[in-house]
Amino acid sequence: MIDPRSTLYRDTINRPAADAAMLSESGFVCVYTRENGVTQVRKATGVAGEVFAGFNLTRTVPPEHLVRVIDAVVPANHTIELPRTPILEQLLVKIGDTKAELVADSADLLESVVVLDGNVLTFHVDDEGKDICITFAYEPTVSEAKEVTGEAPYGGLAEPTTNVVTLVSKADALGTSFFDASCDWADATSIHPKLGANGCLTLDGSGSELTNCIILSAPTEETPFLVIEVQ
16 A cells, blocks of 8 residues: 555656556555566565566555554553554564564563564563554454545456556655565664565565665654655
């Protein structure tokens, strides 16, 4: 999903799509590929050597996932119940400025270590009262998705029929929900994102570094989108 409140487009282009049906909503990061001698685009996979093409732009549709950011303090009972269960490996917990280690076994609970059991986080007793920031992606219910963007477009999307996709190739700012929620996007040493799996941006892995993209702001409670400049 692209956040219209934090997005200012500059240029768009149209390109043939290798699998347009997979580009089911706006905001996926796309790369170039060669299919039967024709240059096309598809979602990034995060492998080394991929060449950035842009962010796909389509009609407004209900999102497949949403991101939530929660700022809080570790309570006296040392547990926090998240409003939804995080998507696997799409959760970041920071205690102060430190990224906490996530474990599944309470026997491994130490200071700056957090136990995740379903949608419940358990903190060590020594972390009580400390500031925390939790970022996670989750699958919305049908009603939740409709609350964000309304109903799906009548007749569906044009891309699977035309096999042509519109890409944002330049933007003064672009807010996307397709980012690795387990990464610390507030890390001041991170300037450029990388291509990640399933059309997402990441800071980890072997994907190509996007030196033409600059991280403008990390996801927050008010704006749970990664905002970047695309040069």
